Amino acid sequence: MATSERLLQIESLYLYFRTTKGVVQAVDGINLELGRNEAIVIIGESGCGKTSLARAILRLLPRNVHKYTGKVFLGDLNVMELSEEEFRQHIRWMRISMVPQAAMNALNPVLRVGDQVAEPAIIHGGLTKREALEQAIKMFRMVGVPEDFASRYAFELSGGMRQRVAIAMALITSPELVVLDEPTSALDVLTQANIMNMLKSIKWDLGVSYILITHDISTSSELADRVAVMYAGQIVEVGDALRFFQSPLHPYSRKLMNSVPRLRVDMEPEFIVGQPPSLIFPPKGCRFAERCPQRFGRCAEDPPIIAQNGRQVKCWLYA
């Protein structure tokens, strides 16, 4: 999988917001790579900048952007150089689509869900309304939504069904990359597992790549090829999923893994002392140092990203 063709390459991506309290450094110099047909999971606490990273990739910016720079290569094309209109026509839903955090509000309450799913196929695929609806129903079948739901409204669907509709919508134009922003966080455990399994089989069938943003480590482990851990606007560790889940490198990743309750291992879940740092005045040096049990003198300086047998970690312990 590591040898697969590169699809996405993010180079020093920044996204800062202006607020009344100061500038929030939500995405602070992120570098990330993603291959074709690969799924990367981005894990982190609430407020670490995961969703902002997704927004930065999708160019879904709020009104109070302070700084938005960096390079985002999709194949060989730096999409950051495209104008808004070019980005809309050629990238949005053609090459990158998304499944939103809360599908509850992500569907227009007064349009039939079938029409909403079909819309991108009309706009980008140039299909007629009838063809697009047929295509939508095909997608419904794939994600396990009954066909006659196409003429229903969002409020007539259960949470799980809505999420499936959102996934059908994300896939209708067969994009190369789907950004999933906590797609299962509002669902019950059983539905979560169903949807994760479905996403997994779709990945094999259609050959799409996923960026899965979540704080739910246990459900995401099913899908992940690689894992990136985010802390205070930065990525502190990237590596392949198997080795990450067995032996995380960064002290924060270890703490994070130890906080997950396990079924077959007799182990008390731990918690991480203290609070995540403010993104307005992030601490100098290593941002996790304050809460780190293994900190030492060098932690006062900003650690570089260190390669460690094909894995990357931003920690002085491995220097």
Added chain:
Amino acid sequence: MSSASSVAVGEQPLTRVKARSPWLETLRRISLYTVVRVIFLFITVVISVYLTILIANMGGYVDKMQEGEIAERVAMRIMADPVMRQLPVEKRNQIMEEMVQVERKRLGLDTPFFVRSLLYLRNALTLNLGHSQKMTSDSGSRQVRLILLERLPSTLVLFATSNLLLFFMSVFIALMLSRTYGSFFDRLIIALSPTSAAPGWFYGIFLILIFAGLLGILPFGGMVDAPPPPTPLEYALSLLKHLILPVSALLISTGAVSIYNWRTFFLIYSSEDYVEMAKAKGLPSRMIERRYILRPTMPTIVTSFALTLLNLWGGAIILETVFNWPGLGRLYYQAIGLVDTPVIVAETVIYAYLLAITVFMLDFVYALIDPRVKVGEGAKQ
């Protein structure tokens, strides 16, 4: 186990009813809903009209005023009659008393006020508007219906022009401003919105001073030139000239704040998740605006529009007075000044009916434009 079986038992009768005849069931539900709604709205109208009758009659005090007027009138007539003046005082007083009683009977003042208030209520509700006490129409009629009908067109012309202009202008401009949040014009509208602190007639006075008094290019007031122009075209132009100042006065007073309100409203709705989703889907912004902002907000826009239409009827008391506009607002003002109860009650009754009908219609329009609204209890399934 037991809970599962109880659910099944609970659901059974429901499915049976549905299976029997869904169309008949829907019809029954809708008609029941309609009847209940009509009854409630009618009760609202009755209460508001009865309150108006009590207030306009000052709780019966108007009767005392009328009796005083009758006594005065009778006394004057007897004093003016040479034959009467010849009679002895007792005889004269007796005749005077009889005449007062006849007059009281004629006006129905001999029955208690409470009984008569119910009679008034019945007349009002059946739109039997009756005769005014003091006011007359321009053609000299005392029929309240004619008095009102005479004033209606002039009020409609003024308020239809200004309110429809205001409504469509503010929705349209607000939609444009919501696209360019924080732009110069956006800030300008916010800065101008305190103009609504003063009512339209306040600006009207200054407009008259400037454009009629100082510059002399527009008329001081009234609806058309003093001898009304003979041809329809000239009449229309003259009307237009007279409309400019009152319409501007209303727009200056409420224009900015109305745009500001709608702009904030659209901004709130354009930050909904589904709008963002539509943007991520790469829909053109025109389409997002139409399908993702205007469609979901249609119920609110329609309500506001219906209430705007309703306002056309009321007129505006002071504005019409300032501009010497022969409309219903001024009529209301004059009727209150003269304590002409039938006119006051008639205007209120019609307004109450219009309001009730509008609210009733809105319920059904909602069901048409918003799929989440189902008439009756159907929304639960």
